[in-house]
Amino acid sequence: MPAKDPLIETLKVCILNLKSEGTVSDSNPHLASCCELLELILRKGLQQPVLSLAHRDYWHCFEQLLHHDACGRLSSVSLAVQQTTACSKLITSQGRGRFFIRLMLMRRTLGNVIKHMLHTNRVIEWYCPNVAILRNEEFVEPFLSLSMVLSEMNFKISIENCSFLDESWLLPVCQIYEAVPCRELGMVLRYLDGRVFVLDLLQGSQAQVDMFAEPGDIIDEMNGISLRNASNGQAGVVLSKLKGQPLSIHLIRWRGEDGSIYQPLVKHLRQLKQEKPSLQFGPKPASQQDRASGQKRGQTQCESFYAKVSPFDQELFQHHFPEISCVGRFGSQPDLTIFAFCVL
Known part of the structure; x- marks a missing residue:
């Protein structure tokens, strides 16, 4: 063989x-x-x-x-x-x-x-x-x-959505916001580990009115200028150079497609919450229409592993789907023993 x-x-x-x-x-x-x-x-x-x-x-x-x-x-x-x-x-x-x-x-x-x-x-x-x-x-x-x-x-596949490939194969939700020329967007920014996080939206500002971003999101790019590994104040410098021009802003959402927190951002969001305790990064409330599709997505995005312990089923552990390479059963009693080869 x-x-x-x-x-x-x-x-x-x-x-x-x-x-x-x-x-x-x-x-x-x-x-x-x-x-x-x-x-x-x-x-x-x-x-x-x-x-x-x-x-x-x-x-x-x-x-x-x-x-x-x-x-x-x-x-x-x-x-x-x-x-x-x-x-x-x-x-x-x-x-x-x-x-x-x-x-x-x-x-x-x-x-x-x-x-x-x-x-x-x-x-x-x-x-x-x-x-x-x-x-x-x-x-x-x-x-x-x-x-x-x-x-x-x-x-x-999107080649532009690559800012987190240094850390993970899991890609975040990346969206583009087009804005008319303006003096300021009205966002309070926090520079953390070379990334530009949105910390707050100023009341009455264009960002607050349009609601194109929310605290925890990342400004990844402005008019083709990458803000990856940005130093303090760099986003403001870029915005001042683009004064009078329409803006095209690439945003990385802290929420994944299923509404949960994008895993590589967990430690960053935790630090932001320590600085501003009023921030909330919980799951997005789902409507009844979204709930069924969300459950379907959850089946492909996340896998739970159970050991059958009669008369109850006990959850052993849970990993995001792409972190799991192969799963199977081992031994002569498949209902009692499982194995998983996980890539973490």
């Missing part, structure tokens, strides 16, 4: 789930899991440099393709690497690698990039032959085949 790698087997299931829904968008609950599995495979067996303090990640492999691949057919890869490097919303190599994966999925070129990696010796030698999937003859062909399958699928 041929050997099987759990990451590849789980990726197969994830791809089947993606294909069953046709065009893949950011709202697909299986997309983040698929991307995370690709990341785990690309990281598996990647060796760190001996004489350097710099941490090596799979993004550096993509970068080095441009320098060491001799086939001369890397124009699409070169453009993608340049676009990734130029994105000011990405700070870490992890964020750039994730952005690059999403870019390759959208452009249907992931399979070709993996092929280039496999025949570029100066890059593939960074991987441990005893551990890495990319250097295992039994596993590399199935992985390459799955990469080609992904390259044939239609991904309609």
Whole structure:
């Protein structure tokens, strides 16, 4: 019986789930899991440099393709690497690698990039032959085949919504607000960890009248100018430079699509609430019409695990759906024992 790698087997299931829904968008609950599995495979067996303090990640492999691949057919890869490097919303190599994966999925070129990696010796030698999937003859062909399958699928995903890829594969709700020229918007801002949070809306201001933002939201971009990693007062400086111009503001909502708190923002919102105790970040009240659809979304966004302890069912733990790679049962008594392989 041929050997099987759990990451590849789980990726197969994830791809089947993606294909069953046709065009893949950011709202697909299986997309983040698929991307995370690709990341785990690309990281598996990647060796760190001996004489350097710099941490090596799979993004550096993509970068080095441009320098060491001799086939001369890397124009699409070169453009993608340049676009990734130029994105000011990405700070870490992890964020750039994730952005690059999403870019390759959208452009249907992931399979070709993996092929280039496999025949570029100066890059593939960074991987441990005893551990890495990319250097295992039994596993590399199935992985390459799955990469080609992904390259044939239609991904309609947002490349602009990338400010949290440094921290998480889970994407926030990102919305654009168009405003007429004005002297001020009337928002009290709080700069926290390089992000511009809305702390309050001034009474009678344009922001308060239009209600386009609420405390806890993040101003991510103004007229194409990124505010990621912004210093104190930078949003005001940008706004003053845009005086007299229509405004296009990209907002990151603190609420997820299901109305709950976007998980990577929990610690930031907790700090904002300490500074202003009147802030409320509870679940959004749902109407009867929304409740049914919300319950349906909840089934795909969040999974709970139960152990059957007769005569009661006891909830063991709960994780957001994309954090779960595979779940199954173990042992001869499937009603009593479960296992979960979670990526946290």
